[in-house]
Amino acid sequence: xxxxxxxxxxxxxxxxxxxxxxxxxxxxxxxxxxxxxxxxxxxxxxxxxxxxxxxxxxxxxxxxxxxxxxxxxxxxxxxxxxxxxxxxxxxxxxxxxxxxxxxxxxxxxxxxxxxxxxxxxxxxxxxxxxxxxxxxxxxxxxxxxxxxxxxxxxxxxxxxxxxxxxxxx
Numbered sequence: 205x206x207x208x209x210x211x212x213x214x215x216x217x218x219x220x221x222x223x224x225x226x227x228x229x230x231x232x233x234x235x236x237x238x239x240x241x242x243x244x245x246x247x248x249x250x251x252x253x254x255x256x257x258x259x260x261x262x263x264x265x266x267x268x269x270x271x272x273x274x275x276x277x278x279x280x281x282x283x284x285x286x287x288x289x290x291x292x293x294x295x296x297x298x299x300x301x302x303x304x305x306x307x308x309x310x311x312x313x314x315x316x317x318x319x320x321x322x323x324x325x326x327x328x329x330x331x332x333x334x335x336x337x338x339x340x341x342x343x344x345x346x347x348x349x350x351x352x353x354x355x356x357x358x359x360x361x362x363x364x365x366x367x368x369x370x371x372x373x
Contacts, residue, residue: 273324
């Protein structure tokens with residue numbers, strides 16, 4: 205009998221601890237920032253571009269993927285980076301779910317047009333100064349290409365979107 209009471213008491217204590225932790229905050233826990241690692245400027249760049257999009261008030265978002273451009277072909281980001289971004293942005297789909305079919309970006313599961321963020325021409329002139337270009341593609345259309353400058357600010361990457369906008373055509 206004593207053992208049953210002890211087990212029941214322990215179960216109540218554990219339940220109380222769990223409830224106290226879960227009830228302590230109304231907001232869900234935030235994933236860690238991805239712009240605080242000087243060794244991962246390209247991941248910080250991807251996070252910055254996606255963060256701007258997901259912070260906007262877009263109703264009925266399409267399937268969203270992110271890629272880097274290799275030559276004229278979009279390829280997936282490093283698998284670990286894609287996972288980190290999908291943890292931060294639950295609406296982000298793996299790049300394998302977006303495909304260029306008949307000249308149009310589509311969600312391979314649903315067949316509807318997909319939105320693909322494409323990052324390219326990423327380079328670092330020093331460990332603390334990088335630049336890259338980004339655009340998005342939806343169905344058969346592309347946005348103008350924007351150039352971004354990244355500078356290490358001591359604790360995180362700081363982004364400047366260049367006024368110069370390049371037309372992809």
